[in-house]
Amino acid sequence: MNDTTAAPLEATQQDAVYAHLRQWVTVGRFLPGERLKIRNVAAELGVGLMPVRAALQRLAAEGALVNVPNAGVAVPRLSVAEFDDLLQIRMLLEGEAAERGAGRLQPEQVQALQALCDRMAQSLQQGRRDDYLAANEDFHVILYRAAGSPTLWGLIDTLWLKAGPISNQLFDTPASAPVLNDAHEDVMKALKRGDTAGVRRAVEKDIFVAGQFLRARLRAA
Known part of the structure; x- marks a missing residue:
């Protein structure tokens, strides 16, 4: 498969993983304070680590998740x-x-x-x-x-x-x-x-x- 074909397919998978995880956050699949481990999420979705990592960082950029130093990402707690x-x-x-x-x-x-x-x-x-x-x-x-x-x-x-x-x-x-x-x-x-x-x-x-x-x-x- 050449690079011009691989890139759109990779982007499509990343978007699909992002949409799936975003919906999980919205309906309360994850609890406040819960750490999300990339490997576990990838295994549950049946995808590789890269699209999950990209999706989690995208959600963190939106404020749905927070980056925790040396611990990946977690669900924020509200005051x-x-x-x-x-x-x-x-x-x-x-x-x-x-x-x-x-x-x-x-x-x-x-x-x-x-x-x-x-x-x-x-x-x-x-x-x-x-x-x-x-x-x-x-x-x-x-x-x-x-x-x-x-x-x-x-x-x-x-x-x-x-x-x-x-x-x-x-x-x-x-x-x-x-x-x-x-x-x-x-x-x-x-x-x-x-x-x-x-x-x-x-x-x-x-x-x-x-x-x-x-x-x-x-x-x-």
Whole structure:
């Protein structure tokens, strides 16, 4: 294989590995403070060390990970003040995206949201946290991207990178599971009423309620 063919293939693999790891960070696959070992990540993805190293450094440049001297990269820990700031900005931006998106959803998208809402309820009942987090991400992606604003979506996506690692700790508090899907059900009720402002309030409630559980975990730590 000549160099002109190898270079695009290598770049494509690096992009694929980056996208995969970025999604893992966003849904809370890695926990705050966790060190990511290149060899272990490469083995799990079934790829070589170089694309993983490049992807991890790219995520560190975005602030999703931090470089640790002589120890590779790790997931950053948020202070309470940093978390509070992140929570307020998320409520502001995601509330705006939700209200805009609610007015532009197609019927098939509303059906997809209902299916995801039902899936989240079932995942919570069965204690399947990874499936809940994956369905939760899909739910919000559909709603926010319907707003039709790449700029707004890009800002939200960046914030998710910072919020993702701590989101897994939602399930460390038993009291959270019974209420985590309430706001999603409120979103569906508001959509059926054609109440876009109600969708915004429901999304803000979703972020706020989850945030209180996570904030309590941060303070305890």
